[in-house]
Amino acid sequence: MTPELVSLADIEAARERLRSVVRTTPIEPCRPLSAKLGGPTWLKCENLQRAGSYKVRGAYVRISRLSEEERARGVVAASAGNHAQGVALAAGLCKTRATVFMPMGAPLPKVAATKGYGARVEFAGNTVDEALVAAQEFAERTGAVFIHPFDHPDVIAGQGTVGLEILEQRPDVQTIITGIGGGGLISGLAVAAKALRPDITVIGVQAAGAAAVPPALRAGRPVRIPSVATIADGIAVGRCGDLTFAHISKLVDEVVTVTDEEISRALLMLLERGKMVAEPAGSVGVAALLAGHIQVKTPVVAVVSGGNIDPLLMLRVIEHGLSAAGRYLHVNVRCADRPGQLAALLSLIAEKRANVLDVAHQRHDPRLHLGEVEVELSVETRGAEHSDQLVSALRAAGYEVDVDTTFS
Incomplete structure (x- = not known):
């Protein structure tokens, strides 16, 4: 038996109940995404909500x-x-x-x-x-x-007030995109959006390592995935709810997934270009747009659903995002074991305007030939093109270079 869906009236009643409790979070333009998508793109900043999320x-x-x-x-x-x-x-x-x-x-x-x-x-x-x-x-x-985190009508109605605010702030919106964990936010948001503007497209995004909704949609019922592994801990849910699945299957137009690398890249863009602190789960909608996984009609609103990120995780994610964006390069360079060789190598890197972060000298690896040394280098570059130029210059100078593609 299909559960009864939350109604627009339920969400409007929730809005009245919340009127003096939560803040109406701002919607901010996102120029990098607007340029990429060819039309206005906005961020609904629930990372600025009380307690740091919707x-x-x-x-x-x-x-x-x-x-x-x-x-x-x-x-x-x-x-x-x-x-x-x-x-x-x-x-x-x-x-x-x-x-x-x-x-x-x-x-x-x-x-x-x-x-x-x-x-x-x-x-x-x-x-x-x-x-x-x-x-x-x-x-x-x-x-x-x-108090269930997502699978209850009152919870869904409360989360749906995000949708009411979006439609009031950007009445011209054509596409709304948000993350999915258990499905409470997208369920309520989709009810509000489709009731007031049936032409709006609602898209959900899951982390690839915790994507329980796509197999559920294929099976026609919620299913539990065997494992959950993602940096997006806020949406690391192994099974969507029965009630949320009923909403998603009826009202959500598309569900896509993003990798942890793509999430890292989105966090980095939000921090660098948007001056915005978001957590991994809160940035998956931005990640899907940035990665080009979906074709959308603009104006677009992406919900940044939370900003509660551990500072230590933020450091790792920034490094990971820089690597995924081609701005960290990790290479193993073989050269002759002679005085001045390391200085010459580092000088060449400096000439190419790259910044060396770490250096490790290895003489005793059995894979090395007699009189040969391997230098492990972590280098900061301006991006993927600059990294390629640096590797080409090293090889042109006679160095044997292996690029570590697993470095993050």
Whole structure:
């Protein structure tokens, strides 16, 4: 039996409930994407929402609609971070206690923020799905009300208020693109968009290492994928919900996937060109547009759904993004083991206006010939074309050069 879908009236009621709770986040132009797509492209900045993501919208609607008796029992949730913070903030506003189960590897800033909003944090399992099981068991054992991160009408209605704002801010929008984890955001957004503007195209994006929706659409029902592995922890969900699948299968026009390399590249572009801090899960829509995976009608609005990124992960992602954009080059150069050879090599690199980051000298590898040395170099360049020019110059100078394509 197909679940009943959330209605536009539900989302409008949620908007009234949220009016004094959440901020109407800005929509900002994205010039690099506008140039690439040949038409206006805008970013809906939910990374600037309270608690750093759209999740507080659905969490507050759900918790605020509980009875006094239910609130007295407390609430429990499971999340890698954003839903956790949304529930913790909403529970505090609604004056009920919250317990949140998080995977063992949840980013420490998200854990600290969740505690900072007043929730008690428990760790369970290595994935959001495993934490969900623990949270549901806790609810059955204690009577606490389980606040599902995506598969509940109130949560979907709350997230759908993002769609209402987009249509008010950019009434000329032709395409809306956003990430999909469990599917709550795109479900609510699609209800609002299709009800008010049936001609709008709604596109969902998943991380390739956590893409549960495409096989579900092929099977005609939600299916669990065997493993989840992606830097986009906020959408690392192994199975979409029954209710969200009903919305996605009926209202969403297309679902595509992006790799971690493409996500890294998008984060780097948002940081460099947009002066915007986003987390991997929040940038997958931008990644799909940047990678050219979809043909879209402009104006386009891409939802940047969250900005809660661990600074250590940000450092790794920036390095990964630079590498994926061809701006880091890792090479092994063989040359004669003679005085002055390393200086000559480094001088040539400097002449080509590249910046050496790391150097390692290797004399004792059995693969090397007598009188030969291998120099491992990490080099910062201006991009893929500059990297190619540098490698060509080294080879033209007589060096044997191997490019490490696995470096990131």
